[in-house]
Amino acid sequence: MHSFGYRANALLTFAITILAVMCAIASLSDNFTSPHPSSKVQVLNINWFRNKPDGDDEVSMTMNISADLQSLFTWNTKQVFVFLAAEYETPQNSLNQVSLWDGIIPAKEHAKFYIHTTNKYRFVDQGSNLRGRDFNMTLHWHVMPKTGKMFADKIVMTGFRLPQSYR
Numbered sequence: 640m641h642s643f644g645y646r647a648n649a650l651l652t653f654a655i656t657i658l659a660v661m662c663a664i665a666s667l668s669d670n671f672t673s674p675h676p677s678s679k680v681q682v683l684n685i686n687w688f689r690n691k692p693d694g695d696d697e698v699s700m701t702m703n704i705s706a707d708l709q710s711l712f713t714w715n716t717k718q719v720f721v722f723l724a725a726e727y728e729t730p731q732n733s734l735n736q737v738s739l740w741d742g743i744i745p746a747k748e749h750a751k752f753y754i755h756t757t758n759k760y761r762f763v764d765q766g767s768n769l770r771g772r773d774f775n776m777t778l779h780w781h782v783m784p785k786t787g788k789m790f791a792d793k794i795v796m797t798g799f800r801l802p803q804s805y806r
């Protein structure tokens with residue numbers, strides 16, 4: 640036999656449970672919308688470093704690029720475009736940005752990776768500014784959603800330096 644009081648109590652318990660579940664879902668989905676990607680780049684070798692006949696510096700390097708971009712993937716993510724750029728200052732330009740590598744990540748399963756590679760695109764300066772040059776490696780990404788706006792962000796990795804002399 641269920642009294643009115645028992646039913647009211649059960650209803651209240653049910654309502655509180657629903658509220659708790661909704662709070663949990665809200666904080667979970669909030670976590671999902673604040674991605675926390677990470678990346679690390681190591682320069683394993685300077686393969687060569689020269690001043691070209693036209694006067695511009697060019698360097699070839701072998702790198703280990705690792706990243707965990709899994710948190711960028713949600714139910715609404717179609718794919719992620721990612722590129723690695725060397726960024727540095729010269730007397731002529733406050734920002735020089737040279738793309739070294741790029742890729743398209745089609746799914747979350749591929750979003751945690753490392754790749755051992757030489758620079759895919761040429762690292763050429765507009766001048767002879769690269770000797771002893773400090774630079775940053777910046778991993779940029781563009782998230783292409785299934786619906787809605789594309790968004791972009793980056794991770795800046797500091798503390799890289801090119802050799803003092805050509806080799």
Ligand SMILES: *[C@@H]1O[C@H](CO)[C@@H](O)[C@H](O)[C@H]1NC(C)=O
Pocket residue numbers: 666667670
């Ligand atoms: C949300 O993220 C923080 C830090 O990343 C973690 O400690 C916490 O457990 C997460 N909360 C939920 C509900 O997933």
Ligand SMILES: *[C@@H]1O[C@H](CO)[C@@H](O)[C@H](O)[C@H]1NC(C)=O
Pocket residue numbers: 679703704705753755
């Ligand atoms: C590249 O980096 C990853 C992750 O940091 C590491 O597991 C791997 O051994 C490295 N590979 C080389 C060739 O250094």
Ligand SMILES: *[C@@H]1O[C@H](CO)[C@@H](O)[C@H](O)[C@H]1NC(C)=O
Pocket residue numbers: 726727728773774775795797
């Ligand atoms: C590298 O990035 C840091 C932080 O964003 C910035 O302060 C610094 O000027 C950058 N270094 C170079 C060489 O561009």
